[in-house]
Amino acid sequence: MFHSRLEWLNTLKPNFKVLPLKERLLCGLGALLGLALSSFISWWVLGDINAWYIAPMGASSVLLFAVPASPLAQPWNMVVGNIIAGIIGVTCAMYIPNLTEAFSVAVGMSIILMMTTDSLHPPSGAVAITAVLGGEAVHELGYHFIFYPVLLNSMLLLVIAIVFNRLLGKQYPQMAQINQRSKDPTPTQKVTIQPQDIQATLDQQTELLDISEYDLQKIILAAQEKANARGISQFKCQDIMTKDVISLNENEDIHSALDKFKHMNLMSLPVINAQQQLVGTLALYEVVEWFKRATDLRTTWQRQVKDIMVRQVITVKPEQPIQDLVPYFVERSFNYIPVVEKQKMVGIISRADMIAALNQQLNVAA
Missing domain, CATH: 1.10.560 (GROEL; domain 1)
Incomplete structure (x- = not known):
């Protein structure tokens, strides 16, 4: 009797995630x-x-x-x-x-x-x-x-x-759509569920749902990726990462950093400190912007890489499956993602590494 009443009470609770x-x-x-x-x-x-x-x-x-x-x-x-x-x-x-x-x-x-x-x-x-x-x-x-x-x-x-x-790192106000570069569907959406599919389904709903179409798209895409991952053997990040990493030191002169960009023909590089810990990332366009501001007295103090680098960096662990990286390369157009272990950078995974690994998985699945 008590158990049945408890079950009835549970039907009154919202289907709501309890946060940590x-x-x-x-x-x-x-x-x-x-x-x-x-x-x-x-x-x-x-x-x-x-x-x-x-x-x-x-x-x-x-x-x-x-x-x-x-x-x-x-x-x-x-x-x-x-x-x-x-x-x-x-x-x-x-x-x-x-x-x-x-x-x-x-x-x-x-x-x-x-x-x-x-x-x-x-x-x-x-x-x-x-x-x-x-x-x-x-x-x-x-x-x-x-x-x-x-x-x-x-x-x-x-x-x-x-x-x-x-x-806290939360996006507020919410962005209107996942693809910020174009009104077209994102690369992942083009081959799975597209925004118009979601919109058509929502149009058939007669009640107001307390979730944005944007968040609904993200949830559906994430679920789609997990479902796809079950059907293929997964590489881990440590399997495909490049261990001989070209990087910048945070105390390196910006002019020296530019020479490294030109010599290696790269668009962005990770930045480390003296303890080999990842502390940021620097893109070539940020160096170009610095040169454009060189005559501005307000930026004369900027001489080293750490003065203009981006300190918030997306990283992964060596044991993570490479499917976790797909949204960053596909939806957000990352050039590379650093692999970090015990706060030290142990490698990076480039877009080319991902393409090669995913191509291999497609060949195995075929």
Whole structure:
């Protein structure tokens, strides 16, 4: 009996991924910082106005910091949704005497207009209610309520969310599509599931899904790669990597680095320190950009590779299957990926290495 009740309760739970403890703590920390900083700034700007901060921002912080990939959490949704709800809420408070009727109409109309303008933001429903039930302090503001605190709160919280998510390496706001170079499908999509296939399927859905088409594409492509990998024997990165790696030292002079690029006819090189640890990567175009800025006094201090290199580098481990590398070479056009073990670079895998290995796998499969 107890077991059956437990199973019934499980049917009420969402099919939602539970993040690791570290990620959950970071989400909570982001909301804490976002609300604390934005409320302090609102108080500093608005002074004695009692409505300097509104409760719906707490609901917005859940979306911005816990599920920033949600379409409902995007900047357009938050700003436009809150403005629409604020306008309708204030208008209903002014012209509908009965409070129950006023906030009911305000929320209903807000939902319709937000869905019409593709700006649905659930906390905006609470903004509409706050405009009606916020008391005399809110009613005295009239339509100024839309600008402060609603718009001020929204913009402050949004800016903090963008900075915080970017510091954690999360893409926020979400990009519109996977292929940033062309409107055409990416190379992987051309031979598997294409965006129009996903769009056609979504068009047949009658309910609103809380996932962007962009994220749906990424999930489907990742699943497709895993399914394909089951059918072929996998090389590991250590099997195809080049161990005799040409690299730059972080303290190397930029002119010297350019000579190495010219001599080796390469477009980018990994950068290591004195302990042979990978610390960055430098592309030829970044050296060219440095030469273009050479007369700028603000860049006269840049003399060494470490001054202009990119410090965030995608790396792999020797034991990883090479299928893990395909998205970087195909979707993001990487020239090479460093192989790192115990914080030291032990090799690199170039696009040519990948082509040769995948060709061999195709021949075996045939």
